[in-house]
Every structure is written in C-alpha cells, then in structure tokens.
Amino acid sequence: MKNKWVRYASGLRNKNESGAVIVMVAIVLIALIAIAALAVDVGYLLASRNELQNAADASALAATRQLGAIYEPMSYAAQQTYVCNPGDIVPVAQAAALSNKAAGVSVAVLNADVVIGTWDTTTKVLTPTLNQPDAVRVTTRRDGSANGMIGTFFARIFNIDNVAVTATATAALTGESTVEVGGLPLPIGIPRRWFQTPNFCGQSINFYPPCNKEPCGSGEGCAGYHTYTTSPASASQLAKNIMPGLWQNTFNSPPVTAYTTQFNFTGGTLANLMNPPDYPFIELFNQMKGRGPNEDDGDDNPNTWTAKVIVYDSDTCANPNQAITVIGFATVVITNVVGPPNPTVQGKVLCDFVDPGRGSGGNYGTKGSIPGLVQ
Numbered sequence: 001m002k003n004k005w006v007r008y009a010s011g012l013r014n015k016n017e018s019g020a021v022i023v024m025v026a027i028v029l030i031a032l033i034a035i036a037a038l039a040v041d042v043g044y045l046l047a048s049r050n051e052l053q054n055a056a057d058a059s060a061l062a063a064t065r066q067l068g069a070i071y072e073p074m075s076y077a078a079q080q081t082y083v084c085n086p087g088d089i090v091p092v093a094q095a096a097a098l099s100n101k102a103a104g105v106s107v108a109v110l111n112a113d114v115v116i117g118t119w120d121t122t123t124k125v126l127t128p129t130l131n132q133p134d135a136v137r138v139t140t141r142r143d144g145s146a147n148g149m150i151g152t153f154f155a156r157i158f159n160i161d162n163v164a165v166t167a168t169a170t171a172a173l174t175g176e177s178t179v180e181v182g183g184l185p186l187p188i189g190i191p192r193r194w195f196q197t198p199n200f201c202g203q204s205i206n207f208y209p210p211c212n213k214e215p216c217g218s219g220e221g222c223a224g225y226h227t228y229t230t231s232p233a234s235a236s237q238l239a240k241n242i243m244p245g246l247w248q249n250t251f252n253s254p255p256v257t258a259y260t261t262q263f264n265f266t267g268g269t270l271a272n273l274m275n276p277p278d279y280p281f282i283e284l285f286n287q288m289k290g291r292g293p294n295e296d297d298g299d300d301n302p303n304t305w306t307a308k309v310i311v312y313d314s315d316t317c318a319n320p321n322q323a324i325t326v327i328g329f330a331t332v333v334i335t336n337v338v339g340p341p342n343p344t345v346q347g348k349v350l351c352d353f354v355d356p357g358r359g360s361g362g363n364y365g366t367k368g369s370i371p372g373l374v375q
Contacts (some may be wrong), residue, residue: 002238004040006188009065009179010374013282013288018181020100022085025121026352030228037235042084042153043252044103044150045150045152045163045165047057048103048142048150049102049104049163049165049167049344051072051100051101051102051107052102052107052140052142052165052166052167053167053169054100054142055100055101055102055140055167056097056139056140056167056168056169057095057105057114057169057373058069058096058097058099058100058139058172059093059094059096059097059114059138059140059169060093060097060137060138060145060169060171060373061091061096061169061171061371061373062088062092062093062095063093063096063114063116063136063138063171064135064136064169064171064172064173064371065093065130065157065369065370065371066088066089066092066154066240067084067089067116067133067134067136067173067371068354068368068369068370069172069369070082070084070088070368070369071173071206071354071369072354072369075300075341076306076331076350076353077133077295077311077354079353080129080132080352080353081325082132082366083114083130083131084130084133084185085130085213086111086114086116086130088194089114090111092115093107093109093114093136093138094108094114097109097140098249102140102142102147103142105142105147105148105191105293106147107140107147108146108147109138109139109140109141109146110141110145110146111188113139113143113146113296114136114137114138114139114179115128115136115137115140116128116129116130116133116135116136117129117133117135117137118132118133118134118135119134119135119170119172119174119374121172121174121363121374124374124375126170126375134172134173134354134367135170135172135173135371135374136170136171136172137168137169137170137375138168138170139167139168140166140167140168141164141165141166142164142166143164143165143166144164144167148162149162149163149164149165149167150162150163150164160204168375169375170374170375171177171371171372171373171374172359172369172371172372173354173360173368173369173371173372174286174359174360174363174367174368174371174372174374175328175329175347175357175359175360175361175362175363175364175366175367175368176258176328176329176355176357176358176361176366176367176368177254177257177258177259177328177357177358177359177361177368178255178256178257178258178357178368179255179256179308179329179357179358181214181253181254181255181257182252182253183253183256183308183357184228184253184256184287184307184308184309184310185246185253185288185307185308186305186307186308186331186334187225187227187228187238187242187243187246187330188223188224188309188332188333189208189223189224189225189226189228189263189265189309189310189311189312189324189326190205190222190223190224190225190309190310190311190312190330190349190364191222191224191311191312191313191314191315191317192207192311192312192313192314192315192327193222193315193316193317193318194222194317194349195275195311195330195362195363195364196315199237200282200349200351200365201349201350201351201352201365202348202349202350203348203349204223204346204348204352205222205223205332205346205347205348205349206219206220206221206222206287206344206345206346207221207269207334207345207346207347208221208223208273208274208281208342208343208344208345209221209269209344210224210225210268210270210318210319211318212224212267212269212318213293213315213318214316214317214318215243216317216318218342220317221317221319221345222317223272223317224265224266224312224314224319224320224324225238225261225265225266225273225319226263226264226265226266226310226312227242227264227265228242228253228254228263229239229254229261229262229263229264230264231264232264233264233265233266233267234266235266235268235270235271235272235273236272238266238270238273238280239265239272239273239278239280240280241286243273243280243283244280244284244286246284247283247287247288248282253342256310256326256327256329258326258327258328258329258361259325259326259327260323260325260326260364261326261365262324262325262326263310263312263317263323263324263326264322264323265312265320265321265322265324266319266321267319267320267322268319268321269319270319273341274339274343274345275343276339276340279339281345282337282339285305285334285337285345287303288307289301289302289303289305289334297346304331304333304334304335306331306332306333306334306350307331307332307334308329308330308331308332308355308366309329309330309331309332310326310327310328310329310330311326311327311328311329311330311362311364312324312327313325313326313327316366327362328361328362328363328364329357329361329364329366330349330350330365330366331349331350331353331355331365331366332347332348332349332350333347333348333350334346334347335347335348348365349365350365351362351365351366352365352367353365353366353367354366354367354368354369355367355368355369357369357370358370359371359372360372
C-alpha cells in the first residue's frame with residue numbers, strides 16, 4: 001500500500017514539474033521574442049542615425065567649403081572685414097543634406113539648424129557670428145520639427161510608435177596642411193617656439209640677422225633659413241642658385257605636406273645673403289614685392305612683400321643646420337629690409353588669413369579654404 005502511494009505522489013510531482021517547465025519556457029520565449037523585436041527596432045534606428053550623420057557631415061562640409069570659396073579671391077584686407085550673408089551658405093548646406101536619405105526620407109534641413117560662426121581649436125567651441133566666420137554647424141533631424149519621426153516595427157507593443165533621431169556635424173577652415181609647387185617663395189621658416197607665444201598675431205618678428213645659437217640677442221631673428229629639399233644646404237646654395245632662381249622663375253619650391261616633408265636648414269649667420277656684390281636677399285625682396293618682372297604679391301602695398309613660409313618643428317629660435325620636419329604654414333609680410341652696414345629683415349605674422357589649400361593643419365594664422373570635420 002505504501003509503495004502505491006509513493007508511486008502516485010511521484011507521478012503528481014513529475015506532472016507538476018513538467019507543467020512549470022512549460023510555463024517557464026513560454027515566458028522565456030516571449031522575452032526572447034521581445035528582445036529580438038526590440039533589437040530590430042534599435043538596429044534600424046541606429047542605421048537611420050548613421051544616415052542622418054552622413055547627411056550632416058556632407059552638409060557641414062559643403063557649406064564650409066562654400067565659405068572657403070568666398071574667401072579665396074579676397075585680399076587679406078577684404079577678408080578682415082568680411083561679413084557673411086547666410087543666403088550664400090544656408091542653401092548650399094540644405095542642398096547637400098537633401099541629396100541624402102535617412103530611413104527612406106530625403107533629409108531637409110531647417111534654416112535655424114545651419115549655424116555659421118567661428119571655431120576655437122583649443123576649446124572646441126563654435127561661437128555663432130557672421131563676422132569673419134570660419135565654420136558651419138548643421139543639425140539633421142527625423143523628429144517632430146523636420147522630416148517626421150521614425151516609425152518602429154515591434155516597439156509598438158510597448159506603445160512606442162515613433163522615435164525622434166537627430167545628428168550634428170561641424171566643419172571648419174583650419175590650418176593649411178599642404179602647399180603646392182611654387183607656393184613657398186621665401187626660403188625662411190619660423191620655429192614652433194614662436195607660435196607658443198601668446199598673441200603672436202601681428203607681432204614684429206626679426207628674420208635677419210639670424211640667431212646662431214641660444215640665448216638669442218634682442219636684435220637677432222627667430223627663424224631658420226633653408227634650401228627646401230635641396231642638398232647640401234648652405235649659404236652659397238641660397239645666394240647663387242635658390243634666391244636668384246625664385247625671382248627669375250628658374251627655381252620652384254617643391255610641394256610640401258605638413259608632418260611629412262623635411263626641409264634642409266643651413267645654420268650660420270648667412271652674411272653673404274645681405275652683402276655685395278649681389279645682395280641676394282635684397283634683390284629677392286625688391287623683385288617679389290611687385291616692382292620687378294613678377295606680378296604684385298597681392299598685399300596692395302608696393303613696399304612690402306607678403307609670402308607664405310613653413311613652420312618647422314623646433315623649440316629654439318636659433319637657425320638650425322639639419323633636416324627638420326615641416327609642421328605647418330604661416331603667412332608673413334616683410335615690412336623692412338635694410339642693407340649694410342647693419343643688415344636687417346623685419347616682418348610680422350598675419351592671422352585670420354584664408355588661402356587656397358587643404359586644411360586640417362596646425363594653427364599658425366593661415367587657414368586652408370578646403371575644410372575638415374572638427375566635431
């Protein structure tokens with residue numbers, strides 16, 4: 001009798017356990033199906049956001065490239081007083097975005113979602129302004145204000161029928177990173193050290209006489225003389241071949257890429273560049289400032305010479321005597337050249353100057369007109 005009861009109780013327990021397992025399996029299956037359904041929605045929303053981001057990137061780049069194109073034909077003086085007309089920029093941003101789709105819908109951009117301003121490379125902040133702008137921020141939307149929210153597939157069971165998605169991109173004109181053949185008519189570079197000085201823009205800088213070694217005297221230059229990629233680097237090479245060749249159009253500076261190209265520096269005091277019988281630097285200055293066979297240098301002043309120079313990787317003002325990597329480019333205006341008995345070359349670094357070229361280089365006052373994404 002006892003054995004029969006044990007067998008009966010065991011059977012009931014097995015049936016109860018089987019029923020419990022079936023219920024648990026059903027609950028787990030429902031949860032898995034819900035998770036899988038949500039995964040489909042989440043994946044679709046992420047893909048849609050990527051599409052919105054692509055549209056924002058393209059829009060910001062196109063708008064900022066338009067800004068760079070506006071600057072390109074301007075003189076330096078005109079660039080300093082430029083006030084942007086949003087009507088020149090906003091439609092370009094909108095057209096670029098509209099050529100993209102997000103979740104099957106062409107991306108229309110609101111006027112208010114195109115912000116024109118200046119980009120601070122240190123703080124990574126865009127300040128809205130129409131005065132000398134150098135950046136554009138674009139926000140693309142699939143929400144209640146533009147293009148409609150994105151519908152869900154399975155999240156509806158949780159009463160989530162639509163989801164708002166946005167993306168933002170900022171493009172800016174940044175320091176030049178490349179210079180083409182012939183773009184560096186002055187065989188002088190400025191060391192990185194100079195640009196570590198606060199408010200270096202517009203400060204007077206001596207280029208001659210060069211400093212031979214640190215500590216440099218108050219009247220000595222903070223610059224290096226180079227022979228581009230030509231070797232050996234020497235004062236004789238500069239005086240007899242390169243400087244005359246630059247103004248006679250028989251020597252062209254090579255193409256340069258920041259952080260890749262190395263220039264050969266001469267070292268020394270280079271006295272023969274300023275002395276008779278040829279006065280090589282003085283002759284180069286006189287010819288290139290617009291009074292000789294060359295065209296005007298574009299600064300609207302026949303007594304000065306505006307030219308692009310390299311920035312090289314050095315923390316000393318002394319004229320180096322080895323190959324050094326170019327890390328960027330600056331624009332200088334040579335304001336004063338005096339011959340013997342006390343030869344002197346003085347100038348200043350221009351800032352907020354946009355020059356045709358590719359950006360994404362260092363901040364040395366000159367920006368390229370081809371933008372890059374900064375945020």
